[in-house]
Amino acid sequence: MSTTVQNQIDALGLAARQASRHIARASAAQKRQTLGTLARLLREEEAVLLSANQRDLERAQASGVSGPLFDRLKLSSAILQTCALGCEQLALMPDVIGEVTGLREQPSGIRVGQMRVPIGVFGMIYESRPNVTIEAASLSIKSGNACILRGGSEAIESNKALATLVQKALVLNGLPQTAVQLIQTTEREAVGVLIRSPQWVDVIIPRGGKGLIARISEEARVPVIKHLDGNCHTYVDDALESEMYLKVIENAKTQKYSPCNALESLLVNASVAGPWLPKIAARLWAHGVELRVCDEAWAHLSTLPHDGALLKRATEQDWFEEYLAPILSVKVVADVSEAIEHINHYSSHHTDAILTQNHTHAQRFLREVDSASVMVNTSTRFADGFEFGLGAEIGISTDKFHARGPVGVEGLTSLKYIVLGQGELRG
C-alpha cells in the first residue's frame, strides 16, 4: 500500500465528510440554483470541455482504443446539451430532503415520524463515459450528499474539466467545492483504498462491466449498490392482443441490443404456442435475431422455412444467459405458475414482464415475480430512472437491500426517526 495514495484518499475523504455536513443543510433553493448554474456553465464552457475531451480521444487513439470503447469516451455538443438539460430537469424536481412522513401520536403521547435525510458521502466508480461525472455530481447536489468520483483513467482530462465546472457552480452558490471531488490520481490502488474506507464513504456505486462490479463487491468494506446482469424475461400468457404483444416483444428485444433492460428470454404459454410462435419468430427473424429454443418450441418452428443460423436448440445455460446481442432464448411453459417459477429460478431479478388480458394472472405475476421491476403489457426497455419518473438515475440495483431497481435521489437518502414530545417519560 503506497502511503501517498492512502494520504490522498484520506485528504479527499475528510474534506468530503466535512462538506457533507454543509450540503446536507443546503436549502432546496440553493441546490436548485446550483444545478441551474451548472447547466449554464456546461453550455458556456463547451469549447473548453470538448478540447479536454479531444486530449483524451487522442491519447486513446494513440494507444489503439477503437470501437464502442472509443465511442463511449466521446463528448459532443449534443451530449453536453443533454447533460445541461438533465441538470435543469433535476433542479425542477421536488426536493425530498427533510420530508417528514408518518408522523403519528403513540400511546405514550410522543409523536413519531420519519425524516428523509442525505446518506452522507457516496463514492462512484465508473468507466469511460465522461457524462457520468455530471450525472453523479448533479444527483449528489440534489440529494444533499457529498461524493467522491473515480472515472476511468482514459477519460481523466474530460472528467477533470467537468469536475472543475461542478466545483465552480458549487462555490458560486455558497456551497463547499469539496462536496463533489474527483480522484485525480490514475493509480489503480486508489479504488481499493476508497472502497475500504467506511470512515469516508457511506456507500459505493460502481458502474461498469461485471468484472469491475464483482471485484468491488468482494473487496468493499462499505455497502455497495450493485448492478449485476439483466437476464430479462417476457411471458406471453394468451393471444388476445396478439399484435400488441408482437410489437412489445419486438421493441423489448430489438430497439437496442446492449442495454441491461433488453429482452433476453421469451416464455410462451403452451395453449397459444402453436399459432403464436411462428408469428413472433417471423418478426424477430426479420431483424436477424437468433432463437435458442426448447424442444416444444423447436417442434413448432423447425418445420417453417428459415435461415438455419437463426434457430438453435437451447442448452440449460441459455436460460441463465444475458446475451446483449440479437439472440433470444424461447421456452414453452404450461401456465403462469410455471412461468413465475422459471423466472424466479433463472432470472437475474432485474426486469420481467407478462403479456396478458387476464387480471388474476397479471396480479399474481406482479406479486410473485421476485425482480426489481415487474411489468404488465409493456416493454422491459422501460426499466429506467427517467422513464420511471425519478428525474435521474445513478444506476440500477439488482440487490434487495436498501435500493432496488433504478436508483435516483431517494436511493441516496435514508430515513431517520424524529420524535416530538412534551415531557413524556418512559415508565
Place this chain on the structure above:
Amino acid sequence: MSTTVQNQIDALGLAARQASRHIARASAAQKRQTLGTLARLLREEEAVLLSANQRDLERAQASGVSGPLFDRLKLSSAILQTCALGCEQLALMPDVIGEVTGLREQPSGIRVGQMRVPIGVFGMIYESRPNVTIEAASLSIKSGNACILRGGSEAIESNKALATLVQKALVLNGLPQTAVQLIQTTEREAVGVLIRSPQWVDVIIPRGGKGLIARISEEARVPVIKHLDGNCHTYVDDALESEMYLKVIENAKTQKYSPCNALESLLVNASVAGPWLPKIAARLWAHGVELRVCDEAWAHLSTLPHDGALLKRATEQDWFEEYLAPILSVKVVADVSEAIEHINHYSSHHTDAILTQNHTHAQRFLREVDSASVMVNTSTRFADGFEFGLGAEIGISTDKFHARGPVGVEGLTSLKYIVLGQGELRG
C-alpha cells in the same frame, strides 16, 4: 472448514430459500392466524418450555454461569406470557406486504409504482435470551420472510423447544415448517458459514455484544443490520420548562442504566448553566450518578457540597463513551450550533435529544443531528420499536443504509417497482 457443518447450512439454506417463496405468497389472514396459533401454543406448552429452560439453567449453573448472563437465560411464566401477547399484537398490525405506493402515470403512458415485498431469508444470530427466538420468528412470519436462527449454545434446549412450537404453528396453518429454522448444531463455525452464504440469506441481524457484531460485520459477505453502541446525548437549550427538563433527564439517565438508549452525555447551554447545572447535579447525585464534567461545568459544581466520588473532570475519551452505568458526561456549550457539532462528532448516531421551547432551535436540531432517532422534549429511552409503534423490534440499526433506528416489519422488506402498461413501446 468441516464439510458436515457446510452440508448442514446448505441443507437449511436451500430449505429456507424454498420456504421463503411459499411464505412470501401467504395471505394476510394466514399469517395472522399463524401468529394466533403460536400465542396459544406458548401458553398451552408452558410446562414443556420451562422444563427445557430448566435443563439450560442447570447446565449453565454447573459451568459456573451467574449474574446477568444467568438471569437473561431464564424463561418464566411472565416472559412467556409477554411473548404470547407480542405475537397477538403483531397479528393485529396491518399487513404491509403487497402494499402499493406512488403509482403514477408517466409521460410514456406507463403507470409506475412500488410494491412492498419480503426481503427473502434473514439470518439472526443472538446470545442468551431465548425469547428472542419468538421475537424473530413472529417478525419473520408477519413480514413473509423465512429465517434461520442461531441462538447461543447456552440456550439450545430452550430455543429448540420454542422453535418446535413455531414450526407446529406454521404447519397447522398450511405454511412450510422450514420457514423458521433453528441451527441445531452448537459448533461455532456454523455462524461463519451462514454469514458467507449470500445464496441462502439476504441479510444477517446480529444481536449481542460489540465483539460479536464487529466480528460478524467484518466476516460477512451478505448485508448486516448492525447495532453498535448508543452514546446518547441530551442538550438543554434553555431553562423555560426547568422541572420538565429535570424529569426527562432523570428518566433518560436513571430509569435503567444498561439499555442502549439510556442517556450518556448531557450538554447544557452556557446561558443557563449557572442556575441549572446545580439542580440537575442534585437530582442525579441523589441516584448515585457520577458526573464527568468539562472545566466550565466544574466551576459551577465543584463548590457545591458533594460526594467527591460523584464529580470528576472529563477526559476527551469521556465524550465518546457509552457507560451503561450510573455515570454521565456533562459539557457546557455556547449554543445550539455547538451542541449539534459536538453530537455529530462524538455521538454514536443512535439517539439524541434537545430540550427547548425555541421552535427554530428544535427544527434545526431535528434536521441537522445525524442520528437514527432525534427527539425534542422527551426521554432518549423512548427509542424503541414498541414505543415507536412498529409493533415489534428485531434490533436497532445504527447504520444509514436500508434500515435506520428500530427495525420492525418494514426493515425486513424491500420495495420493487411495478409497471402497468397497455402496449407502450420505448421510443
